[in-house]
Amino acid sequence: MMEKIRKKNPMPFNLPRRLQRMGDLTYNLWWVWNLDAQSLFKYIDNLLWDEVNHNPILFLQQVQRPLLNKAVQDLYFLEKLDAVVEKFDTYLAAKETWFKTTYPDLEDELIAYFSFEFGLHESLPVYAGGLGILSGDHLKTASDLGMPLVGVGFIYKEGYFMQSISEDGWQDTRNYYLNFDEIPVIPLLDENGKPVMTSVDLPGRTVFARIWQVNVGRVELYLLDSDLEENSPNDRQLTSRLYSNDLDVRISQEILLGIGGVRALRLMGLKPKVWHMNEGHSAFLALERISEIIAAGKTFDEAAEIVKENNVFTTHTPVPAGNDQFPIWLIDKYFAQTWPKLNISRDQFIDLGRQAQSWGDSFVMPVLALKLSNQRNAVSKLHGEVSRGMWQWLWPGVSKENVPITHITNGIHTGTWIGRQMNDLFKKYLGSDWQDRADDVEMWNNLDLIPDHELWAVRKHLKRKLTIFCNERARKMWKSGNYHPIQVVASGVLMEPYSLTIGFARRFATYKRANLILNDYERLLKIVTNERMPVQIIFAGKAHPADEPGKLLIQQVYRAVKDARMGGRLIFLEDYDMNVARLMVQGVDIWLNTPRRPNEASGTSGMKAALNGGINFSILDGWWREGYNGKNGWPIGDHVDFQDTYQQDQIESRELYETLENEIIPLYYQSRSADNLPNEWIAMVKESIRSNAPLFSTQRMVKEYMKMLYLPATENIIENKPVKTKKGG
Numbered sequence: 076m077m078e079k080i081r082k083k084n085p086m087p088f089n090l091p092r093r094l095q096r097m098g099d100l101t102y103n104l105w106w107v108w109n110l111d112a113q114s115l116f117k118y119i120d121n122l123l124w125d126e127v128n129h130n131p132i133l134f135l136q137q138v139q140r141p142l143l144n145k146a147v148q149d150l151y152f153l154e155k156l157d158a159v160v161e162k163f164d165t166y167l168a169a170k171e172t173w174f175k176t177t178y179p180d181l182e183d184e185l186i187a188y189f190s191f192e193f194g195l196h197e198s199l200p201v202y203a204g205g206l207g208i209l210s211g212d213h214l215k216t217a218s219d220l221g222m223p224l225v226g227v228g229f230i231y232k233e234g235y236f237m238q239s240i241s242e243d244g245w246q247d248t249r250n251y252y253l254n255f256d257e258i259p260v261i262p263l264l265d266e267n268g269k270p271v272m273t274s275v276d277l278p279g280r281t282v283f284a285r286i287w288q289v290n291v292g293r294v295e296l297y298l299l300d301s302d303l304e305e306n307s308p309n310d311r312q313l314t315s316r317l318y319s320n321d322l323d324v325r326i327s328q329e330i331l332l333g334i335g336g337v338r339a340l341r342l343m344g345l346k347p348k349v350w351h352m353n354e355g356h357s358a359f360l361a362l363e364r365i366s367e368i369i370a371a372g373k374t375f376d377e378a379a380e381i382v383k384e385n386n387v388f389t390t391h392t393p394v395p396a397g398n399d400q401f402p403i404w405l406i407d408k409y410f411a412q413t414w415p416k417l418n419i420s421r422d423q424f425i426d427l428g429r430q431a432q433s434w435g436d437s438f439v440m441p442v443l444a445l446k447l448s449n450q451r452n453a454v455s456k457l458h459g460e461v462s463r464g465m466w467q468w469l470w471p472g473v474s475k476e477n478v479p480i481t482h483i484t485n486g487i488h489t490g491t492w493i494g495r496q497m498n499d500l501f502k503k504y505l506g507s508d509w510q511d512r513a514d515d516v517e518m519w520n521n522l523d524l525i526p527d528h529e530l531w532a533v534r535k536h537l538k539r540k541l542t543i544f545c546n547e548r549a550r551k552m553w554k555s556g557n558y559h560p561i562q563v564v565a566s567g568v569l570m571e572p573y574s575l576t577i578g579f580a581r582r583f584a585t586y587k588r589a590n591l592i593l594n595d596y597e598r599l600l601k602i603v604t605n606e607r608m609p610v611q612i613i614f615a616g617k618a619h620p621a622d623e624p625g626k627l628l629i630q631q632v633y634r635a636v637k638d639a640r641m642g643g644r645l646i647f648l649e650d651y652d653m654n655v656a657r658l659m660v661q662g663v664d665i666w667l668n669t670p671r672r673p674n675e676a677s678g679t680s681g682m683k684a685a686l687n688g689g690i691n692f693s694i695l696d697g698w699w700r701e702g703y704n705g706k707n708g709w710p711i712g713d714h715v716d717f718q719d720t721y722q723q724d725q726i727e728s729r730e731l732y733e734t735l736e737n738e739i740i741p742l743y744y745q746s747r748s749a750d751n752l753p754n755e756w757i758a759m760v761k762e763s764i765r766s767n768a769p770l771f772s773t774q775r776m777v778k779e780y781m782k783m784l785y786l787p788a789t790e791n792i793i794e795n796k797p798v799k800t801k802k803g804g
């Protein structure tokens with residue numbers, strides 16, 4: 076069944092004619108990675124732009140009419156506007172993309188990319204963290220490369236949550252309520268103007284979901300939303316929040332994403348050739364595709380073979396307990412109706428997701444995904460090794476090295492994470508098209524052309540921006556009258572832009588060890604408050620609301636932040652989101668990451684810091700194990716894993732302090748040349764950018780997905796002719 080679908084930008088603005096196209100810009104997230112487009116809004120009203128959290132729709136709704144009228148008279152502005160609009164139109168219409176040139180025969184072969192969350196921008200808060208940011212960066216890059224890809228996920232009306240920290244360091248949470256008139260979502264409607272609805276059968280009822288489209292450059296993202304009159308009050312809440320701890324909600328969401336997502340694409344008449352499950356949450360999509368093929372007359376085994384051929388699965392979890400899984404009774408509850416339809420027994424069904432004996436009895440989504448895809452990958456080299464070990468039992472008799480899970484190391488979308496002034500500098504010395512060649516290793520050698528003083532001026536500017544942000548947030552808190560003075564201090568009122576500044580921002584989960592640097596408290600105190608060579612440390616990050624140990628970790632860090640003896644040099648920035656992340660990765664000198672190896676599958680925030688000239692100082696885990704080359708930053712620990720975690724913390728924290736005291740701090744402060752430039756530090760900044768930026772870009776990453784996984788998944792299609800490619804890609 077395919078419906079006729081209407082899509083029309085809602086356009087809730089009343090703009091002067093000459094500014095109409097600004098309205099178009101707001102309904103495509105292209106502006107998120109085009110700084111010139113953002114400048115248009117900032118130019119009209121810089122303060123409002125910050126006030127509306129960089130949301131251009133809200134901006135155009137709230138901006139004062141006289142300011143718009145003034146813009147209409149401003150030739151400089153109009154010239155900028157026309158240039159941006161032309162760039163936007165050219166981008167959307169482009170014929171010569173990387174994809175079209177490299178794979179001319181594959182233009183019509185659609186790739187469907189399923190993910191539980193998509194982090195595209197802070198003004199569309201439907202993400203929780205790393206997985207979402209990666210999905211968002213994947214879509215943006217697919218758009219840049221001209222890849223025929225669509226995304227499928229959820230719009231969470233209440234987002235993840237907003238965080239504030241109480242005076243005694245406890246994490247308080249508040250929910251958002253998204254106003255759909257203020258976000259760039261386009262409703263998919265049928266001929267009668269009613270929402271197009273997909274549906275799934277859950278125990279005793281059918282649950283419906285409507286579909287919202289978000290334009291991400293040339294890529295379309297479809298977000299499902301169950302808040303419909305047709306559903307019971309409980310089901311209307313189904314897609315309200317991310318990562319519910321209620322297993323009934325979780326499994327219902329995953330059924331809706333996987334099965335409802337396939338049906339949504341069918342409603343639109345789409346026939347993807349490649350189905351990418353980013354993490355196991357969407358693995359039920361394989362079952363829906365099997366049902367479709369069985370309905371066309373094949374057996375379960377035949378259908379499973381066909382489906383596997385063009386499924387791609389990416390695992391992100393290096394620990395068995397971290398894998399998304401459900402108790403067997405819940406599978407009985409939700410799927411008893413399904414196995415007869417698939418012509419298999421209950422046991423055969425349960426076997427599709429059955430856990431290894433030693434891990435207890437549960438139905439594991441990554442197991443389902445691994446069994447029903449022929450293309451599988453982990454997200455860094457080390458994570459590949461760990462994953463092959465973890466899942467070896469699924470391939471009895473196969474040696475660990477030969478377990479068929481490859482790796483594609485994560486990356487970041489350059490245009491999203493680059494600081495404005497750094498972008499200008501790269502344009503000047505690497506070429507105005509440098510972002511299109513972000514994965515070109517040779518190009519980055521031209522960094523040597525940048526004079527030290529210019530690079531250092533940009534670094535100082537970015538740190539000053541971060542400082543001002545912290546100061547202003549603290550000022551707002553103080554002025555609101557709702558905060559204790561100590562909370563104002565903790566927010567960075569005493570932060571200044573001259574000291575060596577370390578950033579630590581990530582989810583507060585215990586394995587990430589935000590408290591490793593507090594291990595020897597007195598030693599840290601000395602380091603931080605050294606009058607000649609002071610150090611500032613900025614912490615940020617949320618704990619999952621149900622993660623008590625994570626919240627205790629925040630409290631422990633906050634206690635140190637509040638300690639007067641630290642002199643206000645430790646800071647906790649509340650409510651870590653993409654905005655805070657951008658300011659931090661662009662502004663700090665050192666990016667610190669101290670996970671318990673090998674628990675960090677990849678990590679990406681350090682890549683963002685490196686792109687902007689921050690230097691990584693981290694455990695050799697995840698991406699940094701590949702990124703560290705002996706001269707582009709500092710390692711903590713060695714290439715070893717520990718059995719005894721207490722011992723591990725002792726050894727690694729000691730090394731952390733030693734490297735800080737003996738190498739990092741002296742290099743930053745003591746190598747000043749006559750012109751007051753820390754030349755050796757700047758040399759390392761250059762090496763950090765040069766070595767990391769091309770390798771850990773999503774340009775490199777998405778091209779690898781194409782070559783290593785999507786292409787085989789396309790070629791595998793049983794009925795299909797083999798595909799020719801012009802060049803290797």
Ligand SMILES: *Cc1c(COP(=O)(O)O)cnc(C)c1O
Nearest residue numbers: 204205581652653656678679680
């Ligand atoms: C980049 C990013 C992450 C992921 O960073 P990690 O290195 O995996 O901790 C999480 N949250 C936000 C807001 C980010 O921008």
